[in-house]
Amino acid sequence: MSLEGFEVAVVGAGPAGSAAAITLAREGVQVLLVERGTFPGSKNVFGGRIYSYALKKLLGDSWKDAPVERFVRKEGITFMTSDNAFSVEFESKDAEGSFTAKRAKFDKWLAEEAEKAGASLITESRVDDLIMDGSRVRGIVAGQDKIPTDAVIACDGTTTGLARRAGLTSMLEPNQISMGVKDVIELPSEKIEERLGLEPGQGAAHVFIGACSGGLRGGGFLYTNQDSLALGMVVGGDDVSSHKTQSYSFMEKLRQHPKVQRFIKGGKTVEYDAHMIPEAGPKMLSRPYTDGMLVAGDAAGHLLNNGYTFRGVDMAIQAGVAAAQTVLEARKKKDYSANSLKTFERKLHEDPALKDMYTFHRVPAYLRNRRLYTVYPELVCSAAEAVYRVDGTGKIKISKQLRLQAKGRVSIFTIIRDLIGGARTF
Amino acid sequence: MSTEESLTLDKRLALVGFSKDAEPFIVVDTDKCNHCESKPCLYICPAEVYAWKDKLNYNTEGCMETGACLIVCHKIGAGAISWKYPSGGKGVAFKLG
Numbered sequence: 001m002s003l004e005g006f007e008v009a010v011v012g013a014g015p016a017g018s019a020a021a022i023t024l025a026r027e028g029v030q031v032l033l034v035e036r037g038t039f040p041g042s043k044n045v046f047g048g049r050i051y052s053y054a055l056k057k058l059l060g061d062s063w064k065d066a067p068v069e070r071f072v073r074k075e076g077i078t079f080m081t082s083d084n085a086f087s088v089e090f091e092s093k094d095a096e097g098s099f100t101a102k103r104a105k106f107d108k109w110l111a112e113e114a115e116k117a118g119a120s121l122i123t124e125s126r127v128d129d130l131i132m133d134g135s136r137v138r139g140i141v142a143g144q145d146k147i148p149t150d151a152v153i154a155c156d157g158t159t160t161g162l163a164r165r166a167g168l169t170s171m172l173e174p175n176q177i178s179m180g181v182k183d184v185i186e187l188p189s190e191k192i193e194e195r196l197g198l199e200p201g202q203g204a205a206h207v208f209i210g211a212c213s214g215g216l217r218g219g220g221f222l223y224t225n226q227d228s229l230a231l232g233m234v235v236g237g238d239d240v241s242s243h244k245t246q247s248y249s250f251m252e253k254l255r256q257h258p259k260v261q262r263f264i265k266g267g268k269t270v271e272y273d274a275h276m277i278p279e280a281g282p283k284m285l286s287r288p289y290t291d292g293m294l295v296a297g298d299a300a301g302h303l304l305n306n307g308y309t310f311r312g313v314d315m316a317i318q319a320g321v322a323a324a325q326t327v328l329e330a331r332k333k334k335d336y337s338a339n340s341l342k343t344f345e346r347k348l349h350e351d352p353a354l355k356d357m358y359t360f361h362r363v364p365a366y367l368r369n370r371r372l373y374t375v376y377p378e379l380v381c382s383a384a385e386a387v388y389r390v391d392g393t394g395k396i397k398i399s400k401q402l403r404l405q406a407k408g409r410v411s412i413f414t415i416i417r418d419l420i421g422g423a424r425t426f
Numbered sequence: 427m428s429t430e431e432s433l434t435l436d437k438r439l440a441l442v443g444f445s446k447d448a449e450p451f452i453v454v455d456t457d458k459c460n461h462c463e464s465k466p467c468l469y470i471c472p473a474e475v476y477a478w479k480d481k482l483n484y485n486t487e488g489c490m491e492t493g494a495c496l497i498v499c500h501k502i503g504a505g506a507i508s509w510k511y512p513s514g515g516k517g518v519a520f521k522l523g
């Protein structure tokens with residue numbers, strides 16, 4: 001493939017990059033999509049679940065061709081101590097609101113959609129640098145190839161290589177990242193449905209808070225694929241480092257819990273995955289654009305993880321589209337300066353989906369409160385235990401029981417403060 | 427393999443596809459590590475690329491390319507790690523993800 005004549009280079013064929021490439025190629029822009037993996041998705045890991053709205057908007061009816069594992073109809077949350085669990089479940093009426101997927105299939109499919117729209121995809125190509133002309137980005141450098149373009153859209157994910165190169169951020173702080181590890185465990189689909197209480201074909205998403213993270217900022221997740229469970233842990237980068245506990249050890253902590261054992265029993269682990277998560281939100285970059293370049297997706301902190309909903313893929317798609325639209329406007333004006341590209345930021349703030357990142361900007365700080373992973377899960381479990389146990393010794397009212405259980409663990413004032421903090425944050 | 431038995435990291439890593447990169451993509455100035463008190467690389471890495479035995483040893487063959495070691499080494503450790511992704515097409519390849 002000749003690497004001449006491209007107007008825009010999109011770096012990274014994850015959801016952000018492919019969405020940007022689709023949007024540009026449809027308008028007849030000559031776009032090159034560059035991916036370092038052997039195929040799009042081969043380097044990418046997530047929990048599991050994609051909110052459908054972004055795909056519907058991007059692809060119209062062809063979103064139905066997406067490699068869906070299961071549509072999520074059951075949401076669950078479990079507060080756990082080392083040997084006990086208190087779970088809450090919710091059954092969603094929305095039949096197609098979100099679905100589980102495997103990234104090796106999903107990202108590949110979305111990049112193929114970009115090719116169908118007219119984008120040129122090259123794989124096994126690592127972008128090493130930007131062509132710089134003073135502060136103006138004029139293309140990309142991949143190995144021996146120097147590829148000049150009018151604009152670059154950096155969708156290179158959480159390590160933010162190109163944004164750092166362009167001076168839009170310095171290295172992230174350990175408390176701005178989390179480490180995610182995951183086992184994929186094969187299990188017959190009937191077993192999955194039986195254990196999670198699902199109708200055939202339906203899926204579940206479950207989060208675990210408490211003992212599994214050993215008191216550190218973090219939690220567990222479980223998603224149902226068609227014939228496997230995706231079970232994983234996310235732990236804070238600062239916490240793991242200062243507590244001298246290996247990040248992967250939490251995987252075992254989660255697996256060995258009786259509640260989790262009941263889900264995975266007899267299953268066969270077929271893959272182990274790991275990936276970093278940027279948790280700082282869009283303020284991670286001083287701005288998501290510079291002369292000749294825009295940054296979208298994980299690379300720009302376009303992600304919202306509030307503990308019970310994890311939105312990275314949908315946000316990445318929305319942000320990729322917004323970046324591409326900004327480039328389309330700049331192309332009309334023939335002006336790719338930072339001043340021309342700055343409308344990207346307004347688009348991000350005004351996008352009905354992306355604006356959630358700004359509305360919930362306090363979430364990462366709130367989630368650093370250790371009590372969320374220690375005292376409260378214990379409190380919930382021990383109160384439940386006391387409420388449900390009938391052993392003839394006499395019962396007290398639930399409200400009193402809660403106060404009794406809190407005693408010595410946490411003061412009522414602290415609980416109230418945390419509750420108010422939570423109400424203001426979420 | 428039953429899930430009741432606990433899985434070691436070695437068993438987990440055996441489930442991941444890798445294609446070795448001849449070019450070293452992680453280089454550690456291990457002299458610096460001798461003065462590193464916290465050694466956060468040992469804990470953040472999900473693949474035990476870093477190990478301590480009298481001095482820092484590292485083996486990039488199981489590297490899952492998260493990039494987190496670079497951050498903790500420079501922000502908490504002694505700043506010894508130089509890191510980039512492996513060459514195009516090399517390194518880890520997830521079949522599921």
Ligand SMILES: Cc1cc2nc3c(=O)[nH]c(=O)nc-3n(C[C@H](O)[C@H](O)[C@H](O)COP(=O)(O)OP(=O)(O)OC[C@H]3O[C@@H](n4cnc5c(N)ncnc54)[C@H](O)[C@@H]3O)c2cc1C
Pocket residue numbers: 011012013014015016017034035036037040041043044045046047048049050051125126127128155156157158161179180181182232233234274275276277296297298299303310311312313314316511
């Ligand atoms: C454990 C875990 C659980 C998660 N769970 C969920 C979930 O359930 N739902 C959800 O929506 N999100 C989830 N996320 C977040 C989600 O995975 C990300 O937000 C999303 O993948 C971001 O998309 P992206 O396109 O910005 O980046 P990525 O998907 O990371 O894509 C970046 C691409 O760029 C390529 N690349 C990088 N550097 C270069 C280079 N120099 N040259 C060429 N190519 C390059 C990479 O190989 C990759 O393909 C989870 C993440 C983790 C780690």
Ligand code: SF4
Pocket residue numbers: 454456458459460462463464465466467468476482498499500502503504505506507
């Ligand atoms: S954190 Fe960095 S400096 Fe410290 S031991 Fe690890 S590699 Fe060496």
